[in-house]
Amino acid sequence: MNSAPEHIIILGGGTAGWMAANLMMHRWGRYSPRISLIESTKLGTVGVGEGSTPYLKEFFDTLGIPESTWMPACNATYKCGIRFPGWCTKPGYESYFHPFYSDQDGPQAKQFFSLCNERRNGTKVRAHPDDFFVSAALAEQFRAPKYKEAELSEPVYAYHFDAELLGRFLRTLALESGVNHIDDQVTQVVQDKQGNIAILHTQTHGPLRGDLFVDCSGFKGLLIQQTLGEELISYKKQLFNDSAVAIQTDIEECSQLSSETISKALKHGWVWQIPLHNRFGNGYVYCSDYINEQQAEQELRELLGDKADGKKALHLNWTPGRIEQHWKQNCVAIGLSQGFLEPLEAPMLFIVQKSIERFIDCFEQSGFNRAIQPAYNQEINNMIDGTRDYLQAHYALNTREDTAYWQDNRNNQNRSDVLNNILVGWNSKTNFDQVLHDNMDKLAYLKTSWYCMLAGKAQFGVSATSEHDQISSISQLARSNRDKEAAHFALHRAYLDSFYTLNDQKSVG
Amino acid sequence: MEQEIQKALTILSNGRANDALGILLSLEKNHPSDSQVLEALGHCYLILGKSQNAKEKLIKALQIYPQSANIAANLGGLFQSEGNLVEAQKYFAISVENNPQFHQAWHFLSLVQCQSGNMIEGLISLEKAKQTDPLKEHISKALSHYRQGNDDSARNLCHQILGRHKSHPQALCLLANAALQQGQLEEAENYLLGALAYSPYDMEALMIMAQLQGQLRQYSDALTYSEKLIKADPENKQGWQVYADNLLNAGKFEQAIEAFAQVNKIDGSDLSALLQQAHTNKILGNNPIAIKQYLECTHSDQSIGSAFWALASMSDYQFSLSQIEILNKAPLDPDMNSDQACQATFALAKHHEDLGNFDHAFELYRTANINRAGVQFMPAKHRQKIQAIIDTFRPDVLERSATTSLETTPIFIVGLPRSGSTLIEQILASHSQIEGTMELKTLPSLSRKIFLESCRKNKNNTGSMENFSAKELHEFGQWYMRESEVYRTNKPFFIDKLPPNYQHIGLIRMILPQAVIIDARRQPLACGLGIYKQYFGHGHDFSYNLDHIGIYYNQYLKLMDYWQKILPDTVLLLQHEALVNDTEAQIQRLLAHCNLPFEQQCLAFHENKRAVRTASSDQVRQPINRKGTALWKHYQHHLAPLEHALGKETLARFSEWIDTNP
Numbered sequence A: 001m002n003s004a005p006e007h008i009i010i011l012g013g014g015t016a017g018w019m020a021a022n023l024m025m026h027r028w029g030r031y032s033p034r035i036s037l038i039e040s041t042k043l044g045t046v047g048v049g050e051g052s053t054p055y056l057k058e059f060f061d062t063l064g065i066p067e068s069t070w071m072p073a074c075n076a077t078y079k080c081g082i083r084f085p086g087w088c089t090k091p092g093y094e095s096y097f098h099p100f101y102s103d104q105d106g107p108q109a110k111q112f113f114s115l116c117n118e119r120r121n122g123t124k125v126r127a128h129p130d131d132f133f134v135s136a137a138l139a140e141q142f143r144a145p146k147y148k149e150a151e152l153s154e155p156v157y158a159y160h161f162d163a164e165l166l167g168r169f170l171r172t173l174a175l176e177s178g179v180n181h182i183d184d185q186v187t188q189v190v191q192d193k194q195g196n197i198a199i200l201h202t203q204t205h206g207p208l209r210g211d212l213f214v215d216c217s218g219f220k221g222l223l224i225q226q227t228l229g230e231e232l233i234s235y236k237k238q239l240f241n242d243s244a245v246a247i248q249t250d251i252e253e254c255s256q257l258s259s260e261t262i263s264k265a266l267k268h269g270w271v272w273q274i275p276l277h278n279r280f281g282n283g284y285v286y287c288s289d290y291i292n293e294q295q296a297e298q299e300l301r302e303l304l305g306d307k308a309d310g311k312k313a314l315h316l317n318w319t320p321g322r323i324e325q326h327w328k329q330n331c332v333a334i335g336l337s338q339g340f341l342e343p344l345e346a347p348m349l350f351i352v353q354k355s356i357e358r359f360i361d362c363f364e365q366s367g368f369n370r371a372i373q374p375a376y377n378q379e380i381n382n383m384i385d386g387t388r389d390y391l392q393a394h395y396a397l398n399t400r401e402d403t404a405y406w407q408d409n410r411n412n413q414n415r416s417d418v419l420n421n422i423l424v425g426w427n428s429k430t431n432f433d434q435v436l437h438d439n440m441d442k443l444a445y446l447k448t449s450w451y452c453m454l455a456g457k458a459q460f461g462v463s464a465t466s467e468h469d470q471i472s473s474i475s476q477l478a479r480s481n482r483d484k485e486a487a488h489f490a491l492h493r494a495y496l497d498s499f500y501t502l503n504d505q506k507s508v509g
Numbered sequence B: 001m002e003q004e005i006q007k008a009l010t011i012l013s014n015g016r017a018n019d020a021l022g023i024l025l026s027l028e029k030n031h032p033s034d035s036q037v038l039e040a041l042g043h044c045y046l047i048l049g050k051s052q053n054a055k056e057k058l059i060k061a062l063q064i065y066p067q068s069a070n071i072a073a074n075l076g077g078l079f080q081s082e083g084n085l086v087e088a089q090k091y092f093a094i095s096v097e098n099n100p101q102f103h104q105a106w107h108f109l110s111l112v113q114c115q116s117g118n119m120i121e122g123l124i125s126l127e128k129a130k131q132t133d134p135l136k137e138h139i140s141k142a143l144s145h146y147r148q149g150n151d152d153s154a155r156n157l158c159h160q161i162l163g164r165h166k167s168h169p170q171a172l173c174l175l176a177n178a179a180l181q182q183g184q185l186e187e188a189e190n191y192l193l194g195a196l197a198y199s200p201y202d203m204e205a206l207m208i209m210a211q212l213q214g215q216l217r218q219y220s221d222a223l224t225y226s227e228k229l230i231k232a233d234p235e236n237k238q239g240w241q242v243y244a245d246n247l248l249n250a251g252k253f254e255q256a257i258e259a260f261a262q263v264n265k266i267d268g269s270d271l272s273a274l275l276q277q278a279h280t281n282k283i284l285g286n287n288p289i290a291i292k293q294y295l296e297c298t299h300s301d302q303s304i305g306s307a308f309w310a311l312a313s314m315s316d317y318q319f320s321l322s323q324i325e326i327l328n329k330a331p332l333d334p335d336m337n338s339d340q341a342c343q344a345t346f347a348l349a350k351h352h353e354d355l356g357n358f359d360h361a362f363e364l365y366r367t368a369n370i371n372r373a374g375v376q377f378m379p380a381k382h383r384q385k386i387q388a389i390i391d392t393f394r395p396d397v398l399e400r401s402a403t404t405s406l407e408t409t410p411i412f413i414v415g416l417p418r419s420g421s422t423l424i425e426q427i428l429a430s431h432s433q434i435e436g437t438m439e440l441k442t443l444p445s446l447s448r449k450i451f452l453e454s455c456r457k458n459k460n461n462t463g464s465m466e467n468f469s470a471k472e473l474h475e476f477g478q479w480y481m482r483e484s485e486v487y488r489t490n491k492p493f494f495i496d497k498l499p500p501n502y503q504h505i506g507l508i509r510m511i512l513p514q515a516v517i518i519d520a521r522r523q524p525l526a527c528g529l530g531i532y533k534q535y536f537g538h539g540h541d542f543s544y545n546l547d548h549i550g551i552y553y554n555q556y557l558k559l560m561d562y563w564q565k566i567l568p569d570t571v572l573l574l575q576h577e578a579l580v581n582d583t584e585a586q587i588q589r590l591l592a593h594c595n596l597p598f599e600q601q602c603l604a605f606h607e608n609k610r611a612v613r614t615a616s617s618d619q620v621r622q623p624i625n626r627k628g629t630a631l632w633k634h635y636q637h638h639l640a641p642l643e644h645a646l647g648k649e650t651l652a653r654f655s656e657w658i659d660t661n662p
Helices: A015-031 A056-063 A067-073 A103-120 A134-140 A163-176 A222-227 A293-308 A348-369 A373-396 A404-411 A417-427 A432-438 A447-456 A473-486 A492-508 B002-013 B017-030 B035-048 B051-064 B069-081 B085-098 B103-115 B119-131 B136-147 B151-164 B169-181 B185-198 B203-215 B219-232 B237-249 B253-266 B272-283 B287-297 B304-312 B321-332 B338-355 B358-370 B379-392 B421-429 B442-458 B470-483 B499-511 B524-532 B546-566 B576-581 B583-593 B627-638 B640-653 B655-659
Strands: A007-011 A034-039 A077-079 A081-085 A095-099 A143-147 A158-160 A180-183 A186-191 A197-202 A207-209 A212-215 A243-250 A260-266 A269-275 A279-286 A313-317 A331-333 A489-491 B409-415 B493-497 B516-521 B571-575
Touching: A007 A015, A015 A034, A015 A056, A015 A163, A015 A212, A015 A348, A056 A158, A056 A348, A067 A163, A067 A492, A077 A143, A077 A492, A081 A134, A095 A134, A095 A447, A103 A134, A103 A432, A103 A447, A103 A473, A134 A143, A134 A473, A143 A492, A163 A180, A163 B379, A186 A222, A207 B338, A207 B358, A212 A222, A222 A331, A243 A293, A260 A293, A269 A293, A279 A293, A293 A313, A348 A373, A373 A404, A373 A417, A373 A447, A417 A432, A417 A447, A432 A447, A489 A492, B002 B017, B002 B035, B017 B035, B035 B051, B035 B069, B051 B069, B069 B085, B069 B103, B085 B103, B103 B119, B119 B219, B136 B151, B136 B169, B151 B169, B169 B185, B169 B203, B185 B203, B203 B219, B203 B237, B219 B237, B237 B253, B237 B272, B253 B272, B272 B287, B272 B304, B287 B304, B304 B321, B304 B338, B321 B338, B338 B358, B358 B627, B379 B499, B379 B546, B409 B421, B409 B499, B421 B493, B421 B516, B421 B576, B421 B583, B442 B470, B442 B499, B470 B499, B499 B516, B499 B546, B516 B583, B524 B546, B524 B576, B524 B627, B524 B640, B546 B571, B546 B640, B571 B576, B571 B583, B576 B583, B576 B627, B640 B655
Parallel strands: A007 A034, A007 A212, A034 A180, A081 A260, A212 A331, B409 B493, B409 B516, B516 B571
Antiparallel strands: A077 A158, A081 A095, A143 A489, A186 A197, A197 A207, A243 A279, A243 A313, A260 A269, A269 A279
16 A cells, blocks of 8 residues: 555444444554544444345455354344245236355256246246245245355355344454544534545544544434535435334244345335344335335334234334445545445445445555545445346336335336346347346346346236246256255254354353 | 687687687787787686786777777776776776766776765766666666555566566665565565675665664664765765664664754754754753753644653643643644644643643543554454463473573563653662663564574474574574673673563573563553553554553563463562652662662662653652652543453452552
8 A cells, every 4th residue: 555544533333334444454454554433322323234145244254253253143144035025916926035146056047047038038938036046945944055064165145133233243343453442422523724534523532633534424424425515316216215114023932043034015115024043123114205104113013913012113214325426535435324225135234345345445556645536436336326226126027006106116217227228128039138248337236136036026028927837847847956955954043053052162161 | 800709708608718718819919909809818817817917908908999898897897806996996987988878887886986985976876877777667667566556566577677687776675665564674684685785885775774774673783884874975864864763772862963963954944853852862861952952843843742742741841821822722723743733632631730630631631542643452463462472482491591691681671661660770770780771672673583583493483482492592692692782881780671571571581591580560550541641652552542551451461470470580570659668678679689789879760860761761860759659549530441441350459559559
């Protein structure tokens, strides 16, 4: 690095802040910067996000922390994929599973793609993703994405976790690696002559100086937005949802433990159900233009039944969107200060992690002279917009007729060119792989995700239903193959329990 | 004829010089005035070692063909090898006049000019050599890669250059710099030795080497290189700066002041040299001069904080109202240098402490501490480090040690900073048999050497001490005695007071078994607060965070307990509070541990006029008073984070000193 920072100040102690602290210490420790994280523990964090993408595994691998250490500390569980019930009303396609693509899926995935393309071209044959992917079978059978006998290559998977506990775990980790923790509130931000952030005035610690600032202050974006003037570009026209209500429910400890997120469509949005080791996280994500907080909470409580009795509801709202310059002057925004789309597909932690890692790479290259800033911002924007497009496709493809919410979503023509290209490409009889390839630069989700969503939601012509679709021998064989393969995997709860016994033994020893 | 000459040269290069000589001599008979024949003949004689004959033929050749740059250069080389610098210089000068693009000739011309004391011309010729370097393009390419942070490409290019010119000074300097960045000091040293063997007056190589030797704590070499540097270029500010730093570290304070003054003379706007002069005057106890110089430094953005902080710690100086106003404002200026802002806040905190505004002082100390940039203490890594020391110095490993006895006995004073170690040093240094020195970096430097040696020997990086023989251990001890010689005269005892040496007690035991070791200890709340209140110029990265101080203190205790357990009766534990309460008894105990008789002047330590280069320089020039030991009580209600980090067990261990202290 040309000129290493001497004092990095991270504002905000949510998952984003502590993740940034850990990664920066890990990558930049050798340059001996001081890293301080300032947060007001009185204010608390948003901390609802409870699901990840497979990328989180790389974070812990980078820091060298085994699952048996961090997962029990965060009540974490494995996530083989996401199930989407209720988005499509066509018989046979009432629900589908969005798997994480693994190399092992290769041959079967190929068969799935080619069946999809046959079906697109009018052949009346069933092309449902659930038949082809092992992770769908793992989730159906309450298994962990872990072989009973250790294998060299494992399937790709993600996690569910308690966000608050994860935050605490990351904090302990960061403190052990030397991050300074300041519990205080920022009262004023002062810039220097060049417009860089120079000083954060605090309530009780006086002025705090730094040369590089990381804004993890959440939605308000105290540094990047309120000080440096970045404005949120609203995506409300693309993504209607702007609110959520969350209620935790108990889990029966003896029961089988699910290894999938369920994202079930409701009347004015969708509800997540996330299994943790000790409880469920549930939350209804909706658009406040169609229902209010009370209605949403009531709908969620009805769905959860007596399990939700006496449980507190947490209400949240946001404007979906993003800022334009995530790195500006001597400040980089990480997390909600960059903007937020919505919880569907749990992309937030991925964006956080990727933003930090790419920032570290870029800063190492150009340091304080910031030549690389525009390229970095473009890259992050592409990632967020690509995610937005994929999320929007979920809504655009729904076939529900029950509410204006779903009809409006379906008819919404505010779509990016990329999304239009993809949807038009799929529905016409052109080579879909070529369409994906042509739009590659701006995609956040790749081939398997698009095929699974489009086929899983039966996008095979307006009038097409699958009732009369033939179940091909290929599908049948694939299904039995994935079941056979799944049998080699450990049961989810039993596998996780072994971590707890392991740790008990350790603490006794 | 050309062919004949070629043939002879080929035979010559095949090692058959006598055969070649025969051919050339018969050619000469037929062509006595052919410069090519004569040149080849000269060359042949050179190889045969007949330099007189060679000289004769080459001179004649040059008379016939005075425009030849090669013949002149060969002659220059001949005279140079004979040590005839005047003649060598003459012929190299002819050579470059004949061919101003002749890189080699410029190089050697510069060398003989420098060797004959003609520095100015020598450096001009060296510059010419660089300009005519056929590898110039390659070097600038490597440099630009290096500046852009592409270290690997830069290194690759350098190695390619070395493939064509194995001692290319600029390539070697670049490699040395890259190695330094990676902390590979010994590798850097090797590159520089190569560069300087070929080009002993290469300013860049000298500069890096002078700094590197300082970094390696090899101060006699550091001084040699930096003296050469300033002699070669007396207007070189950076050269004087390095020289002055090395003098300071070698304990040559008076000379250091002069050297700093020289920096100041060359560049009047650079007040950092004045600041250094002031610091050095403070070390020597020349307080009035120091104060005057510090005051001047308060007027520059680059030294304002440092100067105020230094003034704040001088008991004979009080801030004026207008100075307080400056100190209040400066840390709020967003364009201020952050290190200066930090020190200014430390100064203001100290001022309020002196006024008795302890709560406000603590707030300011806290602000000052969180604003100390560029410090890094990793608790997990530090714990691993202490455990690794314990694992390395197992009881069975410690059974072996050097066997010879020493004429001079080192007294190691170890512990944490702000634990009264300077006081103990001052007391001991007042004894007629004991010499006080300064904070010697010799032992850490040796420890690093031994670690590298152990890596080589054991082919791992555990730092294991198992495989060193008694003789090797003895030699390590001798190295220490030799390197520390520059700091002492001829008293039978001398003091090596460097607090972090508590980590090296096992090593001391093995290589210097007769050494005296004293653990200067102070109860953790007073000690921790003392550390927290201090701005250290460098090092002690744990000291800017109360949690870190607590963790560090506990790890220190853990290691000291270990040494006490496996090396009983080796380390004298001197509790600072006990020394304050019952000075004479403790001093007697101290001297008894050194096997020395009590001397009255040890009680009058504050009258000792020796140089003191620690944060306590002012305190130890006054008699012991209890104000210092009780000061922490005013802050006790702010020390919860420290108490928490120390834990109940540690606090209970020191309850005698925490609870009952006046």
